[in-house]
Amino acid sequence: MIHPALIKKQRMILGISILLILVTIFIGMGLGYSSLSYDRLVPTLLGQGTFKEEFVLFSVRLPRILITLLAGMALALSGAILQGITRNDLADPGIIGINAGAGVAIAVFFLFFPIEAGPFVYLLPLVAFGGAILTAFLIYLFAYNKNSGLQPVSLVLTGVGFSFALSGAMIILISSAERTKVDFIAKWLAGNIWGTDWPFIWALLPWLVLLIPFTLYKANRLNLLGLSEPVAIGVGVSIEKERIILLLTAVALAASAVSVTGGISFIGLMAPHMAKALVGPRNQLFIPVAILLGGWLLLFADTIGRNIIEPSGVPAGIMVSLIGAPYFVYLLLKK
Amino acid sequence: MVRLFTDDLSIGYGERLIVNNLSVTIPDQKITTIIGSNGCGKSTLLKAITRIISHKSGSVLLDGKDISKENTKILAKKMAILPQSPESAPGLTVGELVSYGRFPYQNGFGKLSKKDYEVIDWALEVTGTSDYKFRPVDALSGGQRQRVWIAMALAQETDIIFLDEPTTYLDMAHQLEVLELLQKLNYEQQRTIIMVLHDLNQAARFADYIIALKDGEMVKAGSCEEVIVPQVLRQVFQIDAVIGKDPRTNKPMCITYNLLKGEKQHEKNISTLYAHASSDY
Numbered sequence: 001m002i003h004p005a006l007i008k009k010q011r012m013i014l015g016i017s018i019l020l021i022l023v024t025i026f027i028g029m030g031l032g033y034s035s036l037s038y039d040r041l042v043p044t045l046l047g048q049g050t051f052k053e054e055f056v057l058f059s060v061r062l063p064r065i066l067i068t069l070l071a072g073m074a075l076a077l078s079g080a081i082l083q084g085i086t087r088n089d090l091a092d093p094g095i096i097g098i099n100a101g102a103g104v105a106i107a108v109f110f111l112f113f114p115i116e117a118g119p120f121v122y123l124l125p126l127v128a129f130g131g132a133i134l135t136a137f138l139i140y141l142f143a144y145n146k147n148s149g150l151q152p153v154s155l156v157l158t159g160v161g162f163s164f165a166l167s168g169a170m171i172i173l174i175s176s177a178e179r180t181k182v183d184f185i186a187k188w189l190a191g192n193i194w195g196t197d198w199p200f201i202w203a204l205l206p207w208l209v210l211l212i213p214f215t216l217y218k219a220n221r222l223n224l225l226g227l228s229e230p231v232a233i234g235v236g237v238s239i240e241k242e243r244i245i246l247l248l249t250a251v252a253l254a255a256s257a258v259s260v261t262g263g264i265s266f267i268g269l270m271a272p273h274m275a276k277a278l279v280g281p282r283n284q285l286f287i288p289v290a291i292l293l294g295g296w297l298l299l300f301a302d303t304i305g306r307n308i309i310e311p312s313g314v315p316a317g318i319m320v321s322l323i324g325a326p327y328f329v330y331l332l333l334k335k
Numbered sequence: 336m337v338r339l340f341t342d343d344l345s346i347g348y349g350e351r352l353i354v355n356n357l358s359v360t361i362p363d364q365k366i367t368t369i370i371g372s373n374g375c376g377k378s379t380l381l382k383a384i385t386r387i388i389s390h391k392s393g394s395v396l397l398d399g400k401d402i403s404k405e406n407t408k409i410l411a412k413k414m415a416i417l418p419q420s421p422e423s424a425p426g427l428t429v430g431e432l433v434s435y436g437r438f439p440y441q442n443g444f445g446k447l448s449k450k451d452y453e454v455i456d457w458a459l460e461v462t463g464t465s466d467y468k469f470r471p472v473d474a475l476s477g478g479q480r481q482r483v484w485i486a487m488a489l490a491q492e493t494d495i496i497f498l499d500e501p502t503t504y505l506d507m508a509h510q511l512e513v514l515e516l517l518q519k520l521n522y523e524q525q526r527t528i529i530m531v532l533h534d535l536n537q538a539a540r541f542a543d544y545i546i547a548l549k550d551g552e553m554v555k556a557g558s559c560e561e562v563i564v565p566q567v568l569r570q571v572f573q574i575d576a577v578i579g580k581d582p583r584t585n586k587p588m589c590i591t592y593n594l595l596k597g598e599k600q601h602e603k604n605i606s607t608l609y610a611h612a613s614s615d616y
Contacts, residue, residue, distance in 0.1 A: 002431060003469045147349070220445030223424075224435055230387045230418035235491060236411025236439040281424040282431055284445065 017292035074257035076294020079268025092268035093254030100166035105131020125259035132255035191317015195260030219283035266324025343393035368542035376551040411439035415488035436490030478509030498530040
């Protein structure tokens with residue numbers, strides 16, 4: 001029962017988003033510290049570039065581009081789900097403590113475990129993922145009430161509380177640590193997309209391949225969870241079960257993204273919001289738009305961020321916040 | 336045969352019991368109205384019968400099965416609920432909202448079938464909301480919105496429909512419009528309708544069966560002639576009511592009433608006032 005014109009509009013917006021992503025990828029492939037001119041891009045892609053060109057493209061830029069794209073998508077989807085189950089348009093993965101939880105896990109691991117260069121980088125995302133899941137689990141445990149089940153309001157409040165407590169713990173942890181270690185942790189927190197290698201892509205991709213269709217499959221239930229509770233129960237949604245399943249989905253998505261990119265906020269808030277403003281609140285319609293916009297936003301922010309100051313650039317998380325904070329203020333003013 | 340009844344039903348929040356060992360029977364294919372003063376447990380009873388809240392003890396039986404053990408989707412094909420002042424999502428259109436009523440019949444991705452579209456169009460038409468199909472629900476007036484929510488409940492295609500104060504926040508004309516629509520649904524399609532109403536005269540005019548509650552216990556249940564009588568109203572609402580007959584419908588109606596406790600309170604207020612006035616001099 002959706003207006004045909006709206007469906008057409010949604011298709012068009014999907015098309016434009018894909019185009020934006022492709023253009024940004026193309027621009028991103030040619031921008032960076034090492035020069036790789038645009039007229040050499042196509043030959044290099046086809047395997048006719050020099051060793052240096054191929055190295056820059058396939059081992060440096062492409063993995064980073066793909067990682068940011070996928071992480072942005074995962075965060076956007078996670079945010080869309082969380083906004084649905086909490087019935088709160090300002091919810092995002094940060095709110096259920098994903099960023100803070102992963103951050104503390106990274107800090108503890110980095111400070112107290114012996115570091116070996118080789119397998120160490122591959123352990124980090126696992127640690128971050130574990131930290132995020134553990135935090136989400138604890139928040140769930142504290143927010144859950146025996147009589148009334150999982151109430152959205154108490155989930156959000158407990159989540160915000162945990163986030164602050166964990167951020168405090170983080171400051172205590174790193175205040176007495178060595179300078180070099182603190183540098184890495186600070187960068188991680190700022191969301192500097194550090195996991196820029198193919199294995200990280202293979203670690204992130206399956207989550208999306210599985211959970212995007214799964215969420216679309218659940219879209220109808222998300223629609224109903226967005227209405228008042230009695231309405232959802234009345235049409236036969238097992239709200240308690242659906243909330244938990246969807247919460248798990250959101251946590252898995254955000255945790256897998258944050259574990260390779262570092263602490264990135266606002267994408268999960270902005271992308272679903274923009275999508276809803278464009279195509280309305282029906283989950284089937286806005287979720288695909290939100291996913292593409294989320295991917296594009298993070299990619300766009302990182303493409304600017306890594307080229308804005310030579311040579312180290314500005315972390316993507318900070319770029320996103322620079323774009324996100326004004327948007328957040330705009331949202332609040334509009335309300 | 337009776338399809339729906341409660342057996343020794345007790346409902347409460349925390350330690351507090353709202354409804355205590357209540358056994359009521361809902362007559363089939365009739366309009367039943369639950370009346371009672373604020374906080375008497377009438378909405379709570381409605382919510383427990385429709386599984387929106389869980390009950391402490393006893394049971395609600397529909398077609399011989401305990402609803403707390405029944406699959407919620409199967410129940411949704413048997414009974415629909417219009418809660419008190421339901422909330423829609425911002426920007427959601429009327430057609431979309433009504434289509435959500437088809438949820439119990441859908442599986443998988445929620446693509447609407449031809450049958451779904453037919454039922455949705457029918458529900459919009461019966462409630463007179465077809466013209467707003469593509470308009471956002473939050474842009475409608477209170478009366479229009481209420482009819483849209485009824486359309487959603489109708490799209491569920493259930494024999495039994497529950498409504499919790501469906502006339503709240505509506506003006507007199509719109510109240511009547513909603514109640515007449517429900518009467519029509521009952522008359523033409525033999526749907527069982529159970530609602531909570533505040534207005535006694537509306538209850539008397541539209542209900543075949545009235546259940547009067549007081550402090551979570553049943554005072555009286557029966558036809559309007561049996562329930563809308565001074566003795567029952569005295570007990571249920573603490574009012575001294577004068578009951579006459581509606582000249583048009585021939586149903587009982589409350590013409591005027593006084594508060595039972597209020598009279599004494601009023602006298603007391605006046606005497607304290609005099610006492611104060613005299614002490615000033």
